Amino acid sequence: MTTNAPKKAVILAAGSGSRLRPLTDLCPKPLIKVNGTPILHNALRNLEAVGVEDVTIVVGYRKDAIQYACGNRFGRLKINYVESTVFDRTGSAYSLWLARKALLSGDCYLLEGDVFFEEDVLRYLNVSDALDLAAVAPFESSMEGSAVTLSEHGLISEFRMKQTAAKLDADGPALFKTMNILRLNSTTLRQTIVPSLDDIIGSGGTQTYTEELLAGLIERGRLQLAAVRCDDLRWYEIDSADDLRIAESIFATASPRSSDGSFEHPIVG
Template structure:
């Protein structure tokens, strides 16, 4: 029973979108299969998950789904991955894609990741090492724009509001598209999403809209401050260039023990004066 309690969360990766704002880069290649710093974006994400002990994956696919599936199957032989297809990817958003993952997730705790986010594995380690349930990774220093998901919190980092319509001046910062959802909250979230997606007006809602509705109904979400750690959401050619500047080397799968040894070795290096 103890192993069940301590089992790492499942990774739910939403990779159904077209990525039209990245054209022409995305014209012949899915956004998640673009290469950043010598590694494919999706490969970076999966290796980061593996480095943190996560071994179960749900990939929600749509645009160029077969290409993405073939890449994952070839690159990561033997991992436990369930593919879910969003046939309506052209007229839906991450809320609809996440809803489709319900059956594959069941009642498991999971981490939801938008497939267009390139991030330092330290962000995921911190998310998993925090015992609190229902966490949104939030960056305080990244400029908050009109189209960004804004997170407003109280003094205890409890989420009061989350969504694109929030007041940027009141926001702690912007959500980066990575969240941990508890086993208790998951079924409530999927029920909320199913209700929303029954209305055509909500088909384009992002997953965060459902978080906001749960918050309004009393479910506790908290913000995890990841300010200072590297991450880039790739929506445009400028974002793609920024990601390559921030992540200049290929990713590898590194266990916690290996990372600890690397960090300790760095600390022993004497900086010349």
């Protein structure tokens, strides 16, 4: 099934990347290079390739470097910047709240600025205009961070924060790593996501993370987030020097593309 890809995207890129020091002492994490390509440039090129026209980047740590590296236009993309002046003491939900004007402008891709991924991840997320979609992949022993379980219908049923290999339960439900790449439709953004962000920030929850926001909405039955499995695609979230080495190994060779440009959507869930 072919759908209309969102024309808007928001990238959260305000953090200091402390776990990547000393690499991030002078360079913000989104500009760390994987085999010569900055993480953020890879994301922007992929967004441009699927038809995005307008990207809002939330910046904070070494914001000038990001603005210099990306400019006001990147290829055919128009780039807008929103600055967080308190990036060192707030969570990603606060950065998302700062970008609420962009979130209210229509269907939107939402990305974290530390994920290196191939273009087809975004194409997989175009399986439906109606659903809210999150890219996931099997949780492997080398990974850590937020994980999810899936319902029999392919919906995310539960978030599990701060997962590590040591916490994996061989007898428990299958865990999937959230890739921090989502596609959210305009109705959900307007009626659920932005009002919830307003409530959280208004009540002082400035250290909340986006995953915690989503987890709470799912738990309360206010959000149905369909998982799009990207098991066959290359990607990696880069938080540490070990992550960077793994990402460079994964992307050591160019990604093959079909000569006729044909593409089949994956099954959701």
